[in-house]
Amino acid sequence: MAVKKYHKVLLFLIIFLAVFFRLFNLAQNPPGLYWDEAIYGYDAYSIIKTAHDHNGNFMPLFFESYGDWKMPVYHYLLVPPILVFGLNEFAVRFPSATFGVLTVIVFFYFVKKLTANINLALFASLFLAISPWHIQFSRGGFESNVALFFAVFGTHIFLRAMNSKSTLLFTFSFLLLTLSMYTYHAYRIFTPLLVITLALVYKQQLQKLLKKLIVPVLITLALLLPLINFSLSDEGKARASSQSAFKSKDIEKAKLDFDQKSKKPFRFMSKYLYNPPAYYTYVALKAYVDHMSPTFLFVRGDQIGRHSQVDMGQIYLYEALFLIWAVFAFKPTPFNREPRSYDRSSLILAQNSPRTPFKESSFFALNKLMLFWLILAPLPSIIVGPTPHANRALQMVIPLTYFSALGAYHMIRSKKLRLLLVLVGLFALYSHVSYLHLLFSHYPHKFAADWQSDYKEMVRKLQKHQDSFDAVYITNINQVPYAYVLFYQKYDPEKYIALNGTRDHFDKYYFISRDVNVYDKGRILYIAPSWEKVDGKWLDAVDDASGKHTYSLWELGGQK
């Protein structure tokens, strides 16, 4: 009983850590709203006000966003927080942060149920709670993080359903896995592969439950029809096409290079070598290896500032040691067998493995599942560039965390390694505190530009000056300022839709490229990039979160 209480306290502390790291100072850090977050928030706001998205589509199943199409779940999840907290940064990030915390909790029960080892489950949830990779994506309005929750929860329920042989649970599990596919593009590839993996790992058990699966599978297929239809349409392929890693012009370029510079005896081979299947396989292999690179994982993460701290890996350096150790703990052997702390009452699938002692088969099956999960996780991110991509490969965090926990747990159990463990423990503590320093002290300044932190200030200044102008011209040099003008002004969506607003113009706002002549528009307010030389009356300056001057407000046409 005392042990149970102790475990509960530890779990509570882990959840507290998960909440703190994901929700503390959420509105201010990351330092600004990324344009996807801004438009998700405004679309949800528009749904609340008009039941249409900002493009005027009634309760859409797929949301158009900057020429691309987004999955719907995150948009609809934003409705309750925006109703409660209003249209602001906190509300837009709230679902991701909340689902991040929920993933930590579900992961605890997932590992506990499969290994029946509460200590290992606590380790796994602790490692996920403090994972830099998971925290990074929980603190931004990233759909990938919510999709990850659905994938983990769906898998957990699937395994419970196998144990209880419940059609209802199978249906619920498939519903969750389907939701993951409706949440983020990468899961259109990853989730089906995960389901195939589950079917392979638990083949024996599932063969006896085929009848129980008919109804859930039929319901899932019905639910997936719109997604399949969408995936086959031009809209569904838009993202993959625009950022595809497989471009025919690259083959031509590579072939030409080979013809001119490669070893002479082999130059004749180019016509046989450089065909699309062979070349694309090579590109995909390189992209895949990028995601397994120790440099990416341990020392220099994704180089996009929104996706990592950049100055450290996607996971902690000390986890490398635990991951290596996990290899020795992978197979149930006398060395890693757990004799005491298994809670036999909570073991699942016992009856399905008559030959092997159950606890080992279940534990080994989980290890196999996690290994396959890790192998499959980078696949969605190899078809589009750039790589490695921490967002599209976020699902890697689950098996990596599990194996880190497994390695740590088994190291702790080894008496010979006590001294090493103390040193690693100190290093781990220092690494984690350093990470928090990077996250809360460096990150808001260093990556202000990656998060377009200047747009909030720009709209504030715009509101200060705009009343005395009939037209406002804003440079679109940083992509999509219209989303921020809508978001931060809480512009009436009904009016925007009625005016047939676009990303180039609505109401009195014009979003212009550099080649537009701003001097023949009469008296206007012009928001220009800070470095542009403008012949007008300077009104105000806009700085980003790092204090860098990024925009200037000018009065044009009225000063003479």
Place this chain on the structure above:
Amino acid sequence: MKKVFLILVLLAFSFRLWQTTGCKNFLPFKFDPASVKMNVEEAVNTDLNQNRDISRFFHNKASTGLFEITKSYTKVLDTKLLLEILGPIGIVLLILAIKNTFKNANKIVQIHFALLLITPLFVMVYKNPKTAFYSLAFILYSFSLWGLNLKKTNRLCSLLFVLATVATFWYFAFSWQLPTICNEIFFN
């Protein structure tokens, strides 16, 4: 059968080494101690309005030095670089060789493995990048050959082995520019 495997693997490795002869400018693996000082200064300057002692606790030569050395070390043993040097078959053999190291208590294999782990440290201090590369390639090629020490070889295993070797030649043909090894490669 093992002899055939050995010949195929040696052919693949030799082909790779032959390809490197076109490299005019090998990429350096050298660890630059100046980067430690620079990174510390840069990080301290990022700490706006932060107590200097706190800042120094997180950004000091010891922790940054350890991190930078690890960074250089992992760069030498990065999967991309390993794939570039060894190719798919070499990677498979390397994994099997590591497995052999721990499974069989053969001292020679274990010493060889220890050398493999130590070599990147020397590679990090070599001034000549060409010497550094060939030292690394030598230890990787020689160690991966322990992977051929298979106890059982069935038809499927042989077939997979041959396929992996073919894939290696295919991979080497595509990555003839050795992007993680060489700065500039051309053959006149």
